[in-house]
Amino acid sequence: MAVLLNLLGLYQGGVWKVRVELPDAYPYRSPSIGFVNKIYHPNVDELSGSVCLDVINQTWSPMFDLVNVFEVFLPQLLLYPNPSDPLNGEAAALLMRDRPAYEIKVKEFCEKYAKPEDAGVAPEDNSSDEELSEEDDDDSGDDEPILGHPDP
Template sequence: MAGAIANSNLPRRIIKETQRLLTEPAEGISASPAEDNLRYFSVMILGPAQSPYEGGAFRLELFLPEEYPMAAPKVRFLTKIYHPNIDKLGRICLDILKDKWSPALQIRTVLLSIQALLSAPNPEDPLDENIAKHWKTDQGGAIATAREWTQLYATSN
C-alpha cells in the first residue's frame, strides 16, 4: 500500500500525511486510504475512556477535496451516535471543519479533535437541537442514551 501512495499523483503533503497516519497512528484512531481513491479514508475512532462512548468503535469517512489543504477535509460518522454535535446524517459540528480551518492543520489534527469532541460534547453549539435540549435539561438521561446507542450501534458483540 505504501508504494501505491508514493507512486500516486497526489500532492506531496497528502502522501506524507497518509504515510504518517499509517506508520504512527494516534491512540484510539486508525485511518487508511481506499485503494481506488487515495483521497478517501476509512476511519475508526474508539470511544474515549470515561465518556459515554467508551467501549464503542465508530466508523467515519474522511474525504480530502481537491482544494485540500486550503479547504477542510469532509468528515462524517457512518456509525449511528447520540451526540449533540453530530446529526442523523453523521455530519459533525466542529469549528475546524468550518470557519476555523487552517492549512496548518492536518488529517491527524482533525481526527484527534473529533475524538476530543466525543469526550466533551458541546450542547451550546449543537447540530442536533433535540439531543442538545436533552443534554441540557437531563444530562444524566442523555448520557445514558449515548451509552445505550454506543452498545447498540458501535460495539461488535
C-alpha cells in the same frame, strides 16, 4: 477514505467508522467528516452523521492535518459537546435539561450501534481503544490513491 475511531469517556467501548472526504484544495480547505454508524451527540447529525466542528468547518488552517482531526478535534468534541450549536437538537436539549439521562442515551447508542461489526470490522480487529486504522470503502480490491503527502 474511511477511518475507524475508538474513544474514551462516555463513548468508551464503541467503534465508529468515520467518513473523510478531502476536497481538491486540501489542505487549504477543510475535510468533510461524518460518522457512518450512528452516534448520539449534540454536534453530530443523527441521520447523516455529519459533524459540526468549528475548527473543521470555519477555522481550518493548512497547518492542521488528519492526525489533528482524529487525535484532538473529534475526541475533544465528543468529550466536550457544544449544545448551543447543535445538529441534533434532541441530544442538545437532553444534555442541557438532564445530563444523566443524556449519558444513558449515549451509552445505549454505543451498545446498539457502535459494536465492531457495526463499523464493518471483525471484533478481533478491534485491539485498542486508541487505535486508528484505515478501512477501504469497498472490497473490490482496487487500491485508490490517497491524495497529499504524509507529514514528515
